Amino acid sequence: MRQVELRPAPRWIPGEVVFEVHSRAHGPVGEVAYMQLDRASGSAEVGIVIFERFRGMGYGEAALRALLDHLFQSVGLRRVWLRVLPANRPALRCYRKCGFRVVREVRWPLLGILRYLVMELRQEDFQSQKEEVAGEEGQEVSDMAESAGTVHP
Ligand SMILES: CC(C)(COP(=O)(O)OP(=O)(O)OC[C@H]1O[C@@H](n2cnc3c(N)ncnc32)[C@H](O)[C@@H]1OP(=O)(O)O)[C@@H](O)C(=O)NCCC(=O)NCCS
Numbered sequence: 001m002r003q004v005e006l007r008p009a010p011r012w013i014p015g016e017v018v019f020e021v022h023s024r025a026h027g028p029v030g031e032v033a034y035m036q037l038d039r040a041s042g043s044a045e046v047g048i049v050i051f052e053r054f055r056g057m058g059y060g061e062a063a064l065r066a067l068l069d070h071l072f073q074s075v076g077l078r079r080v081w082l083r084v085l086p087a088n089r090p091a092l093r094c095y096r097k098c099g100f101r102v103v104r105e106v107r108w109p110l111l112g113i114l115r116y117l118v119m120e121l122r123q124e125d126f127q128s129q130k131e132e133v134a135g136e137e138g139q140e141v142s143d144m145a146e147s148a149g150t151v152h153p
């Protein structure tokens with residue numbers, strides 16, 4: 001997975017905490033943010049944008065995972081949610097890969113037309129997904145070591 005670093009953005013939006021997404025290879029590649037922080041329920045909404053020329057290179061997933069790590073581990077949230085348009089395929093794919101699930105469909109009153117989807121991710125689900133990925137990566141490393149004839153204690 002891509003390595004990114006989140007740095008506080010040098011601007012202030014009321015009610016939002018914004019981070020620039022930095023990559024060693026390309027510098028600033030986008031922004032992530034959280035808002036609607038609710039300490040009582042331990043939840044917040046998140047948002048993401050990767051600058052157009054850097055899309056489809058894995059930065060969206062890496063940046064979102066870095067934000068989720070921060071929110072679940074440092075801020076201490078239990079649930080993160082977001083809104084997404086049903087036609088936004090790249091975003092849906094990116095969110096599903098990070099473990100988000102659709103929990104609600106919001107429709108226009110009277111018309112009944114789908115307006116947006118609400119997706120959420122719980123801390124325990126993110127954690128267990130991370131452990132699974134780490135286990136798979138560990139297995140790959142030991143398979144590679146074995147096929148290279150190297151034995152690690
Ligand atoms: C949504 C967004 C953040 C995704 O970031 P990204 O860096 O392009 O995504 P990644 O490269 O990490 O890709 C994540 C997954 O989405 C898939 N994906 C990326 N672009 C895609 C596209 N145009 N169509 C279909 N799938 C796409 C990738 O293939 C990858 O899945 P895979 O590993 O199974 O192949 C980015 O496209 C973006 O900033 N869009 C404009 C702003 C926006 O829509 N924000 C979200 C609002 S809810």
